[in-house]
Amino acid sequence: MATRIALFIPCFVDQITPQVGLDTARVLERVGCSVYFPSEQTCCGQPAFNTGHWDDARPLAERFVRVFADAETVVCPSGSCTAMVRNFYPELLASSPLRQDAIELGRRVFELSEFLVKVANVTDVEASFPHRVTFHDSCHALRELGIRNEPRELLKNVRGLELVEMPASEECCGFGGMFAVKFGAISASMGDSKAENVAATGAEYVASIDGSCLMHIEGVLRRRKDAARTIHLASVLAQEIQ
């Protein structure tokens, strides 16, 4: 398979967890894709869109559509940012000349696990990660994109990895973008519940396909001085068999 993939690296992954971006590229290359990074990309516009500032989000959405206009297939290590493009651009760009382009682009943008399992038909990426791992379903991936089994299938085939389900894995971790700072106390309390559910599994790692959830969960875990750490699915899958 020689699919040529344009990487869509969410802005916070770019700035805060660049390793996740590199790992995404590594996994895609390992399954035989060629990967490039359209360096003109910035942000999909979701922070403004979710906060109600649609007039500020719109030019960014249009810009995004132009930057990825020529890309055959776009892969993103985030369910949330993928959902923004696929599910929300048509509404945000309802009266934009780029609306149809956005709808077509939405069909070519995939979250990483979704791409691997559903498009590339790969469930074993020949990775090794000998740890006890629990998986957190991120809300946008689960409820906007319907991604539930894909990451689990990939994790189950990772050598040495023991996947343990936590109670209420589908419950929101409390991040929610601006919600996390506008309503910090509520967000932190929700994060606490998530951390308790993680602790109940005895897992060393919480994996997820959304780095924004993980940034919040990691912050809560550290503040609670819990032993568990977070890891992005891409970084688990990037670990090669020695």
Next chain:
Amino acid sequence: MRSSAAAEFLRKAAEKAADVAHRQTIRRNISSYDLSVGRGKLRFSDWEEARRRCAEIKWEAINHLDKYLLEFEQKVQARGGHVFWASNAEEARQYIEDLVTSRGVKLVVKAKSMVTEEIHLASALERRGVEVLETDLGEFIVQLRKEPPYHIVTPAMHLSRADISRLFREKLEGVTSDEPEELVAAARRALRKAFFAADVGITGANFLVADAGMIALTTNEGNARLCTALPRIHVAVAGIEKVIPRLADLALLWPTLATAGTGQHLTTYNTLIGGPRQPGEQDGPEEFHVILLDNGRTELLADPEQRDVLHCIRCGACLNACPVYRTVGGHTYATTYPGPIGSVLTPHLRGLEGWQHLSYASSLCGNCTSVCPVRIDLHHHLLHNRRNAVEKTRHGWLENVSFRAWRWTMMSSARFGFAGRVGRFAVRFVNKLGLSGTIIDPMRTWTRHRSLPEVPRESFRQLWRKRHGQR
């Protein structure tokens, strides 16, 4: 602009978020609800299909209100019932106040009804010297505590058995333990007397059935039957969105409401009432009044984007599913309808200016939408309210300016790259000085509640360029 309601919400939310006893009570009650609903859904051959069909029934009704409401009115009037169209809460209250005053009513018994909460009926009647007694056990409990309902289906969800026992010992006679049977018996003794003494029974309506010209009432305690059968006068108050086209629709709506509301196959008592006592009938009231309340609903009807909010059958499923509701509890919202449906609806009932904060108090997790039995697009409507808040109200200027600056930055990859470098340097600098999490930490809105991630020296785009050149 931050309203006083918003400031109060933030204060109470922070208090409840730290209230461990509250969290445990709610978790216990909602997890037994979850179990029961999980079992309940299995009784449907296809729950998702049931949701789709319920949404279709409500869609049809809401998009033909003119037809179905008139059909309902005509049939009720034909049996000698009165129908009053109230355009707002004031008109509805006035009609009922005039009715009880002219009939010399001293005592009113009420079945549980959120719409009577919406129009603040009980307090209005009490000001007229009329005693109003809530007869739903949960409502009875919160009324004794002088509290509004905590939840639209289970009004006393926030209380434990011990709380209720303490309350009953203080307010009622003959309570010595916290055995459920004894507590219920004490409430029953107090309520039975009132059912016989009351002149007026007030209920809501779960559905207004157009082709039958009847209201459908659903309770678990049978209290609505007593409210409607014993007093001389029955007043039913209902939002205009409660109408459904056909009696046959109840075959699906009743079990769906019961399942989404409590996990029951059917709620224990389901009653259809179409008018006052007819000649030759043994029971039923002498007078039957139905108040059809608009109170902002037609404005919602005029909004094609959010019209489906009128599908709501008040099952409470979205409240139970909402992690924010579970954290802050029902009273924190300070609205008639709490939880996701309340956050969507309240700005339409009370104004976006003062109540937009509720649409922001959500992580947009979407669990409400996924459980809604009539498929209201709840969390997307929160997004719509946010957009409307920014466009149509005085929304914080600082936020407006910040997003404008953010957009300017993001419109160029060079500016984004540069801003990222500066930002990462600043975070590392703050951390190096040991300021992270302290009161002068610029990132305090984040670090007050959780640790900051370690920030890398180089961004993805810098690392990529080093390895691959421009592409």
